[in-house]
Amino acid sequence: MDEKVDPILQEVIARNPGESEFHQAVREVLETLGPVLVKYPEFARHKIIERICEPERQIIFRVPWQDDKGQVQINRGFRVEFNSALGPYKGGLRFRASVYLGIIKFLGFEQIFKNALTGMPIGGGKGGSDFDPKGKSNDEIMRFCQSFMTELYRHLGEYTDVPAGDIGVGGREIGYLFGQYKRITNRYESGVLTGKGLEWGGSLVRTEATGYGLIFFVREMLKVRGDDLAGKTCVVSGSGNVAIYAIEKLQELGARVIACSDSDGVLLDEQGIDLEIVKQLKEKERRRIGEYTTLRKHAHYRAKGTIWDIPCQVALPCATQNELTGKDANTLLKNGCIAVAEGANMPTTPEGARTFLAAKIAYGPGKAANAGGVATSALEMQQNACRDAWTFDYTQQKLEAIMKEIHRLCHQTAEEFGMPGNYVIGANIAGFLKVAKAMVALGLV
Ligand code: NDP
Numbered sequence: 001m002d003e004k005v006d007p008i009l010q011e012v013i014a015r016n017p018g019e020s021e022f023h024q025a026v027r028e029v030l031e032t033l034g035p036v037l038v039k040y041p042e043f044a045r046h047k048i049i050e051r052i053c054e055p056e057r058q059i060i061f062r063v064p065w066q067d068d069k070g071q072v073q074i075n076r077g078f079r080v081e082f083n084s085a086l087g088p089y090k091g092g093l094r095f096r097a098s099v100y101l102g103i104i105k106f107l108g109f110e111q112i113f114k115n116a117l118t119g120m121p122i123g124g125g126k127g128g129s130d131f132d133p134k135g136k137s138n139d140e141i142m143r144f145c146q147s148f149m150t151e152l153y154r155h156l157g158e159y160t161d162v163p164a165g166d167i168g169v170g171g172r173e174i175g176y177l178f179g180q181y182k183r184i185t186n187r188y189e190s191g192v193l194t195g196k197g198l199e200w201g202g203s204l205v206r207t208e209a210t211g212y213g214l215i216f217f218v219r220e221m222l223k224v225r226g227d228d229l230a231g232k233t234c235v236v237s238g239s240g241n242v243a244i245y246a247i248e249k250l251q252e253l254g255a256r257v258i259a260c261s262d263s264d265g266v267l268l269d270e271q272g273i274d275l276e277i278v279k280q281l282k283e284k285e286r287r288r289i290g291e292y293t294t295l296r297k298h299a300h301y302r303a304k305g306t307i308w309d310i311p312c313q314v315a316l317p318c319a320t321q322n323e324l325t326g327k328d329a330n331t332l333l334k335n336g337c338i339a340v341a342e343g344a345n346m347p348t349t350p351e352g353a354r355t356f357l358a359a360k361i362a363y364g365p366g367k368a369a370n371a372g373g374v375a376t377s378a379l380e381m382q383q384n385a386c387r388d389a390w391t392f393d394y395t396q397q398k399l400e401a402i403m404k405e406i407h408r409l410c411h412q413t414a415e416e417f418g419m420p421g422n423y424v425i426g427a428n429i430a431g432f433l434k435v436a437k438a439m440v441a442l443g444l445v
Pocket residue numbers: 165166167168169210237238239240241242243261262263264318319320321323343344345370371373374
């Protein structure tokens with residue numbers, strides 16, 4: 001860690017006690033910024049790094065709701081409005097029991113740089129609740145979403161703060177949230193939330209965007225190395241939104257996906273994952289991935305355990321933070337893995353990331369590799385602003401162009417700063433530079 005940057009990190013840790021994921025995300029960015037301060041000394045004068053690490057606004061609120069038995073339940077809601085130098089705060093909402101301020105801050109912090117990399121006019125933010133939709137009825141989810149929005153609406157607006165989905169928040173939840181926002185404000189303000197249904201202001205390709213974008217990014221990383229995805233054996237963790245559409249695009253490009261997972265266990269199908277079954281189980285029926293084996297008898301399922309000991313050439317962590325450890329990274333390398341790209345946010349532990357970087361395989365960090373989701377959210381905002389609806393092909397072409405440009409920018413920035421092929425440095429510095437330059441231009445606000 002650079003000697004100018006280390007005291008800033010120590011201050012962040014002291015000011016945000018107990019928020020280990022946030023500390024990890026800040027450390028991971030700050031340890032790459034030393035050379036930037038040498039090239040741009042004005043950033044130190046303006047205390048840009050210190051300011052970027054302090055959210056502009058942090059909102060924590062009570063979410064009371066009634067379950068189907070008539071019992072009162074109380075959850076905690078969060079929205080961290082981290083940085084608006086480039087545009088309105090933009091970032092998803094996560095509903096999961098493990099959510100606390102440290103998780104929302106890590107996600108919001110990462111979002112600042114990711115959103116900057118897309119080249120779209122969006123700032124960074126994130127929100128959510130410790131409410132877990134799993135096992136809840138539709139009515140309970142609706143009542144929770146309505147209560148959540150009854151507090152949050154006052155902080156939102158198409159020019160202020162624009163949430164979207166994340167873990168536990170899909171089309172159904174966005175629908176209930178948007179309905180309540182519309183009712184309270186008496187405005188059909190489509191651009192206030194993204195990930196909407198196609199019938200009411202949503203964008204084609206938004207559902208597929210993070211997974212598809214991830215694969216476009218992997219394809220670019222391999223292209224630089226004179227390689228491609230055709231015939232590659234791939235392992236994708238998770239079986240949610242990101243994983244499903246990553247698998248879909250991999251299969252379209254001729255790759256062979258043999259494994260995926262959920263929070264209960266790991267599924268291995270040597271004949272290739274049947275994506276229609278996964279979609280039916282996880283997207284439509286909200287069941288467990290293990291049930292796949294009742295329909296495909298030759299497939300194997302094991303409860304718990306890691307997915308990363310399954311030999312593959314391309315590994316895509318698409319489930320959750322810190323799901324791929326240093327030990328897993330070593331196992332993957334030993335088994336011949338040549339490319340890793342993060343569909344999830346911060347899925348690789350610092351030790352895992354160091355292992356991949358030292359081995360000089362193609363390693364795409366989440367900020368760059370999974371930016372296709374938020375980029376397409378910004379395309380949804382564009383369509384809402386001009387009351388238009390683009391075709392699937394047109395929107396996908398835009399997404400593909402954005403992912404190619406993110407790859408080019410990260411690759412070029414890494415070279416500029418003397419670390420060719422290091423997408424972690426490329427993504428952190430390229431994203432940081434855009435935000436930092438805007439912050440200097442906007443003055444001390
Ligand atoms: P979903 O809720 O749709 O899916 C998450 C998947 O990960 C589920 O299959 C879930 O299993 C699984 N999972 C969760 N925790 C674990 C765990 N500890 N071990 C193994 N599997 C686990 O979420 P998304 O697909 O939307 O998000 C996945 C990741 O991608 C998150 O890190 C998110 O922040 C990131 N991301 C998402 C974007 C988007 O557009 N959706 C954009 C950019 C990043 P189960 O069914 O058991 O819960």
